[in-house]
Amino acid sequence: MGFWKTLFQVCTGTDVYIRLLDCRLLKALFHLIALTLLLSLVLAWGHSCREAAEIRDISGRLFNETGRLLFFPDTGVRTEKNADKRQSYRLNDQLRFDYYPGQTLTESAVGDWNTPYGLIVMDNGFVFWAENYADGGKGKYLAAPFLLVQNPMQAETVRTGLSGKMLYDYLKSNLEHRKGQRIHFMLPELDGKVVGDYLVSCLGVMIFFGALVSILVICLFTIVFFSLMQLLLNAGMPKRLPYPRLLVLMIYTTFPALVIASLYSFLMIRQVSPQSVFFAIFFVFYLIVFRKIRLFLNPPESRVDDDEL
Numbered sequence: 001m002g003f004w005k006t007l008f009q010v011c012t013g014t015d016v017y018i019r020l021l022d023c024r025l026l027k028a029l030f031h032l033i034a035l036t037l038l039l040s041l042v043l044a045w046g047h048s049c050r051e052a053a054e055i056r057d058i059s060g061r062l063f064n065e066t067g068r069l070l071f072f073p074d075t076g077v078r079t080e081k082n083a084d085k086r087q088s089y090r091l092n093d094q095l096r097f098d099y100y101p102g103q104t105l106t107e108s109a110v111g112d113w114n115t116p117y118g119l120i121v122m123d124n125g126f127v128f129w130a131e132n133y134a135d136g137g138k139g140k141y142l143a144a145p146f147l148l149v150q151n152p153m154q155a156e157t158v159r160t161g162l163s164g165k166m167l168y169d170y171l172k173s174n175l176e177h178r179k180g181q182r183i184h185f186m187l188p189e190l191d192g193k194v195v196g197d198y199l200v201s202c203l204g205v206m207i208f209f210g211a212l213v214s215i216l217v218i219c220l221f222t223i224v225f226f227s228l229m230q231l232l233l234n235a236g237m238p239k240r241l242p243y244p245r246l247l248v249l250m251i252y253t254t255f256p257a258l259v260i261a262s263l264y265s266f267l268m269i270r271q272v273s274p275q276s277v278f279f280a281i282f283f284v285f286y287l288i289v290f291r292k293i294r295l296f297l298n299p300p301e302s303r304v305d306d307d308e309l
Helices: 003-012 016-022 025-066 107-111 164-175 192-233 243-267 274-297
Strands: 069-072 076-079 087-090 095-100 117-122 125-131 140-147 159-163
Touching: 003 016, 003 025, 003 243, 016 243, 016 274, 025 087, 025 095, 025 192, 025 243, 076 117, 107 164, 117 164, 117 192, 125 164, 125 192, 140 164, 140 192, 159 164, 192 243, 192 274, 243 274
Parallel strands: 095 117
Antiparallel strands: 069 076, 087 095, 117 125, 125 140, 140 159
């Protein structure tokens, strides 16, 4: 079966799991990767579009305070207003803006960031950062840098798993202007509209990579743990599945839970996390599916009443 047909059938019933006993493990892994990429794209697009209007509005109000961002080959990025002073603005409960000209960034400043997302402007470029709770909890960061270096086409990849100290060291070594350094800019200045669009794009990238890592980690743990547990539970059965078949069934059992948990995330209910919803839905499907498989492989013996003998 193709990916879309399989996805629809595993999310709408359990009869398909009998047919999936003949599915190859590599095909199941391919379907899992495809679903992970699909859901990461949906989450990135959906959540970034949801926040886009507010981000652009905030960006416009911020630039009313700082003025435009001006680019100078000898000193780097400067704000139009108060160019030589450190500036910090908490834009809302989710996002902050920090401007560190020259040597004004300190290690203690990283610990003062009290929002899950932020934009840093320094001499040599920008960094959009997000606190990545999926990668070790509070204090671990994703960083999407845009460096305005000698080669204007040079691009930095997204960096993950950074501690506060690692993020500070990266900013100091890459974004502070060094004596004699000259920077080539593609634009002479930036206004609120351009920065707003940049923030929306960065948010989408952050959500995509965060969702990708989170989904892969939670699926790997769930599939391995429950397949090994099921292998032990089946040890006394007359007919039991080999481990690769258990892995295939476990992979497809995660699909309904992944889809429901991803859609649930758009409700933005903080009291119950999407991860909790995933485990709850998965466990229900796991019980139903493997009961069906057990009865299929080991049907109950028919009983004959004593009166018929």
